[in-house]
Amino acid sequence: MARLSKDTPVIHPDCQITDSTFGAYVEIGKGSRVTHSVFDDYSYCDRHADIANAQIGKFANIAALSRIGASDHPLHTASCHHFLYRSGDYWDDAVHDEEFFAHRKSRITHIGHDTWIGAAAMIKPDVTLGHGAVVAAGAIVTKDVDPYTIVAGTPARPLRLRQPREIAERLIALAWWDWPHDALRLALEDFRALEAEAFLERYGG
Numbered sequence: 168m169a170r171l172s173k174d175t176p177v178i179h180p181d182c183q184i185t186d187s188t189f190g191a192y193v194e195i196g197k198g199s200r201v202t203h204s205v206f207d208d209y210s211y212c213d214r215h216a217d218i219a220n221a222q223i224g225k226f227a228n229i230a231a232l233s234r235i236g237a238s239d240h241p242l243h244t245a246s247c248h249h250f251l252y253r254s255g256d257y258w259d260d261a262v263h264d265e266e267f268f269a270h271r272k273s274r275i276t277h278i279g280h281d282t283w284i285g286a287a288a289m290i291k292p293d294v295t296l297g298h299g300a301v302v303a304a305g306a307i308v309t310k311d312v313d314p315y316t317i318v319a320g321t322p323a324r325p326l327r328l329r330q331p332r333e334i335a336e337r338l339i340a341l342a343w344w345d346w347p348h349d350a351l352r353l354a355l356e357d358f359r360a361l362e363a364e365a366f367l368e369r370y371g372g
Contacts, residue, residue, distance in 0.1 A: 173348065176206070179214075191348075196231065203272055204236070207280075209344075220272050220292060224280040225344040230304070232287040236276040239292065241267070279314065280344040298339055301329055314339060330363055337367050 171177060173191035178184065183200040190208035195201060197214045204221040212218065212229035219236040229235070240247040252268065254261035274292035278284070282296050285304030290296065297314030306323040315335035319326045330338065346354070357366055 190225070213286075220274060221276045221278060223278045224282065224298070226281045227278050228283040229278075230284060230286040230288070233284050233289070235278065235284070235290045236274070236292050237289055238271055280342075299329055299335060334363050334367065338363060341367060341370060343370070
């Protein structure tokens with residue numbers, strides 16, 4: 168019997184889930200924190216990922232200890248400490264700065280379909296990772312990443328293309344990530360055996 172389900176995400180122990188939704192065949196690794204985020208179908212994160220204010224596409228592969236949408240602190244004020252916006256934690260007569268938290272939530276990180284985020288990588292708020300992009304382990308991504316591009320380093324910079332531009336465009340046009348579950352199963356052996364261009368030739372991309 169298949170371990171993953173179209174109806175219920177697999178959420179491992181010790182996770183903190185807040186105001187988030189999950190598509191079919193999703194898995195959230197042990198000890199992960201997911202806040203104000205959406206995981207589309209087939210995406211997963213491994214252990215102790217920390218994900219906030221993110222729109223995760225389909226078939227995203229998020230390795231252990233990754234951080235997506237890492238929250239920031241105010242830098243234009245006299246202090247950048249919690250007491251400025253978590254004020255109710257410090258004084259009985261003060262309240263949290265809800266405007267600041269609303270601003271944080273508005274800075275959405277977009278992760279495309281069929282992406283791979285390596286272990287302990289960080290994707291900053293407001294960044295878009297294009298479909299098919301790959302982020303090397305330990306990289307810090309501060310700018311948008313083009314589709315099917317591999318980035319590495321701190322800050323992350325393009326390392327090489329995962330697929331040539333023409334092949335990348337054809338894969339995006341094919342949009343296999345939108346195929347029904349049964350169609351993916353029928354094509355499984357070709358996904359395994361064929362390189363991308365041959366796969367496109369067989370499936371009309």
